[in-house]
Amino acid sequence: MDPPTPLEQERRAKAARLRDAGGEPYPWSFPDRVLTDAVRAAGAGLAPGSEDPSRSFRVAGRLRSVREHGKTAFADLEDGAGVLQLLLRSDLLGEAGYRDGLAGLDPGDIVGAEGLASLSRRGEPSLAVRSLTLLAKAISPPPDKYHGVQDPEAKVRRRYLELLASPESRRRVRVRALLLAEIRRFLDDAGFVEVETPVLLPVAGGAAAAPFVTRSNYLDGELQLRIALELPLKRLIVGGLERVYELGKAFRNEDLDSTHSPEFTELEAYWAYADYHDMRGLAERLFARLADRTAEWLPDAPEAARGVALFRPPYRTVDFVEELERLGGISDVLGKSRDELRELAHRAGSTVPPGSSTGTFLDKLFEKYVEPTFDRLTFVVDHPEATTPLAKRHRTKPGRVERFEVFVPGYELGNAYTELNDPDEQERRFRAQLGERADDRYAYDEEFVRALRFGLPPTTGIGLGVDRIVMALTGAASIKEVLWFPLVRPAAGTGRPSPVEPR
């Protein structure tokens, strides 16, 4: 711990004085509390400078600021409903109670107050306080009352400070929770069953990403943290659950930037006896619903209004191959060899390692030529087969798979397929990916292929980045704004990860 600052020593001394006087700076409860909006409402109709003696209110919250005027003081108390002015008067509290009470309080303290609804002479709804109780002494002072937390490091490292200083930040937490609840309600209503599948796996599959590796004492061996939810969910479809979804964390051992976090929240849904056209319809209905809800929750946030507009139809559709050929000036994309694609990617200014797979070069070319042109929510459809080993071959377009990706300007939101359900083909695709070059990290999950041999019905599936959906809808500039505790290096003195041998 840091050594106490003089300010902290002063605040500790106030708590000690209260104890010496027989008080308790950290009492156990404050019963019969109402939210401050009840007092505001009761005070608003009164004549200025008067109070309503017919009913007493008890409120509790954090003390924001205190304005002293000799024998009168005003304090702002903030709770979940907002800010209420406390009117502290020597004649109501008693001279000693007024003096000692004020002397013991600091901004940031959690206090309870009992009193009458009133309207100040200047017309501010207030609580005319008859008794004031310290509920938790704040030893460290709160952030600057006007500027809040400015230091970007403090914002992510000590998020609680930003939250307590900023009602907008607290509102973002609530909107994220509402969006998650709305997603669940939407899928539940559509007949999907929410499931939880393992985070710890012998081999993390279902996407191309570096896993986090850990160790099981029980198994005396290595385990990996999941990088996607896909493979266990499809096993559940094999098991006869026809519509399943999971909303949970996935982990990728990669860098953090404005759209990537090593741990992030993913939604995956699998739907038997339906194809990717059906899934697109479901996704569009979900997007439209989330846009409507966000507009209700954030009615006057301009950045959210832009996000909401993105999620409202009509949406744009782009054919992966046609658009790449058109914008990249490339003919016969599907007929190109890996070497030719590598050359094209190189010329496009992409620095992918030369040993990458055909699919990686195609993705890079698409990323260079097509993605920057997205100006609204866009569905990219019918990718070349080489880009994914888990999607089913397109029923009419040779060399393609039945797949769509969803983009907003700047980043991808998700990915869906008509799922590959031919076990022998699945095995070939895994092997082809593994064999093509070592950079491809699609793990070959034998157990998954074995499950497919028992029969996976025709199925469609989707994976959506929930953090990114929240970002896009609320107009956040960085994923850190929708993750309350993004990954940071441990602060000095809190212990550091032990150095490990690179794998």
Next chain:
RNA sequence: GGGCCCGUAGCUUAGCCCGGUAGAGCAGGCGGCUCUUAACCGCAAGAUCAGGGGUUCGAAUCCCCUCGGGCCCGCCA
């Protein structure tokens, strides 16, 4: 992994270019004030200028290293 930028009191910051012993507001202390709401007025206090090294008569300021952070690029489709 590469590039650019940032780190001054608990908080928000001035000073850095052009070297001369750090200035303010908030918060806190003491005093004053019964209607303020970024309250106000007065007094006093609070800073090894992220850490280390170098250049210099003299370093917050110039140079190097380390730590932490931000942004961009690469990687994670």
